[in-house]
Amino acid sequence: MPGLYVYHQTAASGYYIPTNCVQTTEFTTLDLSAETCPQTIYTGGGIIIPLMETIGGLNDEEIALENELSELTSYDEIALEISAQTATESNTSEVYNSLNEESPYLTSEILLAYFNNINVSELSRASLMLANSPLPTNVVDAVNESDLSPAYKAHILNYQNGKNPLEQKQNRINSLKSARQVNYDKLIMATFESDTTPDFADTYEMVLGFMETQADTHAKKKLADMYIHKGLFDNALPILCDLENIALISENTALYNDVKLKEIKIDINRTYSIEATQNVIVENEEYLRELASDYNTKEGGAARAMLELAGLWDNFPIVFLPNPEIIMEDKSAIISNDSDDLIPELESLFSIYPNPADDFLSIEFINPNGTCTFSIYSIKGELIKTVSSNQSLGFISIDISNLDSGNYIITCPELNESQNFMIIR
Structure with missing residues (x-):
């Protein structure tokens, strides 16, 4: 009734x-x-308090996630982004090491700054991308669309299984904000309807x-x-x-x-x-x-x-019709055969620079069959330092500031390679 x-x-x-x-x-x-x-x-009164409690819970979860993000990115983001953007061949070692120390939690802004810096080697850029994989979505897109060596690009993209931890938390925060907006709308609507x-x-x-x-x-x-x-x-x-x-x-x-x-x-x-x-x-x-x-x-x-x-507009129904000039393409005609796009194979590489060196020795390496271990020996054959990588492709900068001036040998048994280098100060 x-x-x-x-x-x-x-x-x-x-x-x-x-x-x-x-x-x-x-x-x-x-x-x-x-x-x-x-x-x-x-009345919406019966749902008003539960809605406020829901919003409070969303706020608490967002604060917790924001705190987690702050802990993961506690470094000076602006300073790292500037150094990534301005790095040159002469200071690649220092910049790369400072960035690598904060991996795998570098922001997409820092990663893009380094990846787009053509003044540093391709392998150092690829190595930093691998150290932060899985990468944020926009960085993956940048890699995919870049003119990076096809073999390096394919290798990086092969490591993108899973979700980037920073992006995952940020996406969750965005979802919480969206859910909170919906609950704000429900809360105000229920309040107005009950008033x-x-x-x-x-x-x-x-x-x-x-x-x-x-x-x-x-x-x-x-x-x-x-x-x-x-x-x-x-x-x-x-x-x-x-x-x-x-x-x-x-x-x-x-x-x-x-x-x-x-x-x-x-x-x-x-x-x-x-x-x-x-x-x-x-x-x-x-x-x-x-x-x-x-x-x-x-x-x-x-x-x-x-x-x-105010009598200034005649409101009448608007019907939007499809544009007859737009012709749907036959998608079957543009489907490419993925098998035609062959992924280039990686070729072995063991390169060091600068030589003579000072405080850092940079190594660029590729081992298609696995990871690499690098050992530095004195000219007398005494083992001085060993550094390992968990990647088959990459860049390593070894701190040699504690070594005396002289001649040294660096080896990579996995690649069956060795090279002589000098330290001059």
């Missing part, structure tokens, strides 16, 4: 523009007893207080909506000002338009006549028409509703 209640519409969600008018709406009740409290006939009686005022204030503690941009947007819903325009305007600054700094057009529309709605809500409302819309007509021409955004819908309210 239908019932009837009266509510004061001040700021509905969606495209409806509030005009401070009293409206009547029919609804169907499940319990028509005289004792039924109006706010329990239809039908004076008895709900305390709950509304509770939700309002909760939203005031939330720091992210979407929460601030919803907090402004809550203030506007109650006619607390002076409370909403400072928040909208902050959001506008965020939008301008981040060049976020959607956020900027959302803020400007809310400011116009506030001006509309402060009017007390149809003529005054129309004047507000006319003053913003040029801006609103620009938004209204876009049928792919909710801001465009809100702008059209405002213009229609």
